[in-house]
Amino acid sequence: MKEIKENIIQRIKANFADAAEKNDFKDNRVDFSVKKETIPSILFYLKDEMGFIHLSHISCVDWLEEGELEVVFIVWSPKDKIKVFVRTRLDRDNPVMDNVDMIWRQANTYEREMREMFGVQFTGLVAPEEFLLEDWQGPPPFRRDFDTAAYAEKTFWHRPGREDAQDVRETIANRDGEEIPDFAKKYSR
Amino acid sequence: MMNDKNSQKIVDIIQNWARKHSIWVLAYGTGCGAIEIPPTMTSRYDAERLGVRGAATPRQADVLLITGYLTVKTMKRVIRVYEQMQDPKYVIGFGSCTINGGMYYDSYNTIKVLDKYLPVDVYINGCMPRPEAVLSGFAQLQKRIAEGRANGAQQYKDNLEWYRANQKKIIPNWIMPEYNW
């Protein structure tokens, strides 16, 4: 396993100068970060030349403090039983990157979701604007500076009565005049 | 004879008695609660002995079960479905998500109070309600029907503007037909 992993790292480094490897303690995981321009070519290479034919996931991480969004592609090789993470950082205010759904068609769905939830724009993505959030009026909801509770407060009605966030056990005990045992008080809010 | 108040009352009683024994539930699930419907319908709890059974299309159904949280996207479909259903029709809010948001009380895309958008006849609480609770909810609905108090549909017709305004507040791009009963 170790040799296969080393071999993969060597091959990627030889072909892509900007690929920076992050040391991953697991034998079946390889972790790379690249510039965003390299993403389509490195994914093409992984799929066509190295047998990473399965796109497991595309996810997005919001690095609010650094002003960046990180897009992570996870691909899997059924032959070598190895997972490769390919990461890239985008500017948080203008997150634009290349569309990769010609490599894996299923990437289209992930990209649509990321466009909606994180506001990442994929150049050349052909898909209807709305996906899960129809009639959405706020900012992208999965960004960390989006205040979910405040948005829900503003947009929807709330039934009064749960502001005190009181333990149900406590409420019932007060109503019925019961004693709460000491060991249970520890878990009460 | 139809204008005669007393005879209308008798007709109502007979009608309600018949309605209460044939509650057809639309096979439409939102949220997690729909998973409690199969055990309710099958042999263990056997809801069909109360006249509760599934219906395939909105036009054949009497009861719309809102089985849990409703996102704005689903809300559109639910309104569409509810307005297609024919009288008599009832709505059961199922699970705490429909009552006060449940564990999704601070979610960005689910409604918290169902009865602002659709008239609810019976609420069943629980997260999620067990089949026993569901059956007791249906029994409650039957009781209300028999007493002639399950008139959510009438309430919806009478206060359509109010409901529409609430619905349009969360669905600004209204592309659905405006019905005018």
Ligand code: SF4
């Ligand atoms: S009440 Fe509970 S079980 Fe029902 S939809 Fe909400 S979270 Fe799910």
